Amino acid sequence: MLELQGLSKRYGTEVALDDVSLVVRDDEYLTLLGPSGSGKSTLLRVIAGLETPDAGRVLLDGRDIGALPTHRRGLGIVQQNYALFPHMTVFDNVAFGLRFRETAPVADPSEVDRRTRATLDLVGLTGFETRMPGQLSGGQKQRVSLARTLVTEPRICLLDEPLGALDANLRERMTVELRRIREALGVTFLHVTGNEAEALAMGDRMIVLDRGRALAVAPPEEIFAAPADTRVARFLNAWNLIPGRAGADGFEVAGEAPLALPAPAPQAQTYGVPYDAAWISRDPAPAPGEGVLPARYVASEFLGSKVVYLLRRADGKVFEVERHLSREDPETYAQDETLAVRWRLADVHLFDGAGRRIPLAPAGAPA
């Protein structure tokens, strides 16, 4: 178990980490989502010992490892650019850690051979032993880099945007592969990414980091269904966030009729509707248990299994509606046609002035 306590790090006046505390459990896949500049790479480098924090402690199984150099921490890092040794074969790259580590190198060549081959087999690169890194594709380099780290049996494997340099097709395959490899070894993966889909798909739990602060730590489903913060909701790229304030008749938005509130929440300043919880109708009449918002149709985007409709609210902001084609056929609307966007109040979340989600009474409150 890896424990981070109150980690802080600043570069000049730039705050990279601001009092980050976190527990990384054994045998879990933890994803760390943050936009660029959120401090996610710094956090990884502090854990790995490549950077020294200004304050805070890093504990592995209750032991402070803050003073230990990188290679004594029992952690492995898979770098974003793979960092393969270009003058060595795939086999020698993977065997490097076993042969040449300072503490307890594996002297027996047959043992090195056995473990290297087993790890190459695990990442699906049997038969590539004598290739040079220059002869590999991006995905294969990624696997070699992973194998090179995993063969040393680290307690925790730190992956810095491991899929960042791969094309979309390969990215999806590696997503499945990484989970399979992790489960086969039972080693903890801490996977840093700027891609919300990756963070949601891969993590047993995910952390959302912004401006050096951990905004949320929870399983992806929970974070997706009920983001703790408007910033989290924004990173997930799945929520319509409408600013306004709670009034006597509901949630008052500039230039619109008030929106129905799922529950009384006088401190609400942001009204959140998930993209895929809304639907488009030509009927603007209010209905119990539903929210309605007039909007003009702008465009739609066909994405294979789903269609994303873009609409414009009265104040000019875009409202996205995502409809899955397994449930209905795509609709066509005229440009600038005035429509009504509707959603069930049970799917709505409200956020206060500081951006925090307001806990609501169970859904189904009378509208």
Add this chain to the structure above:
Amino acid sequence: MTSSETLTRPAPAAADPRAEGWFARNRSLVLASPGVAWMVLFLLVPLGMMIYVSFWTQTTFAINSTLTTKSWVAFFSSDTYVGALLRTLRLWLTVLALTFVIGYPTALFIGRFVRSKSIQTILLVACVIPFWTSFLIRVLAWRPMLGREGAVNIVLENLGIISQPIETLLFTETSVIIGMVQIYVVFMVGPVAFMLARIDDSLIEAARDLGASAWTIFSRIIFPLSLPGVVVGAIFVSVMVLGEFATASALSGRKVNLLGNIIVSQVGSLKWAFAAVIGVVLTVCIGVVVAALLRLVNLRKEL
């Protein structure tokens, strides 16, 4: 030009594989010909001439084109000339080893320990500053340094390290070696520093993370990756040292005779055939050294 003319104009020959022009079909040959002609005229023909002349008959004041192996026999049966060949090779190896021993750590410092690119450039330029003076002055400047009453002896005496001036500093093989190392070490520093600076820091971080010690990282990662630079530097130094004669004559008082010195003196006394023999021997030596160095790494892959 109207647009219809543009449309009906035939496609340029280069784009059309069926184009029948002789130039289009032999384009690579045509493009290569100036370079080939240059090399044939100014490299192959002179080389052939040199080999041919080395078999001419040399009398004291004349030379004629009757073929004979006399000059070759004279070269290899003379202790003086074979001695000069061995001395040249020994001096070359010593200078090469010293330029590596002095140049590599310097390059390591510039290429890996200096983090700023502009300071790296400044340091490399500083290495080249001595080349702003003429070759002869650079060599002759060593005389007041190394002489019996030269700067080195005075400093050592005043420090009490020696009581008698060291006589062997100037006009010996040592002074030739010192002079050559000083001049040629920069040709080792440059290519090595360039290769070292190209090594990605993430490789070092990865090796450290895998548990390798500083020495292992150097010997397994940094040194092998800088090897092409070492080979290029060694080729520069070798080619220049093997053909050297000026440093040797200026700093040895003509006591250390290298193959280059002998060529100069033989040409001076119009012994063309004999000078040609030494020229061929020297060319073969340089060819073998460069070929051996190139076998060490695949330079084509690095460029």
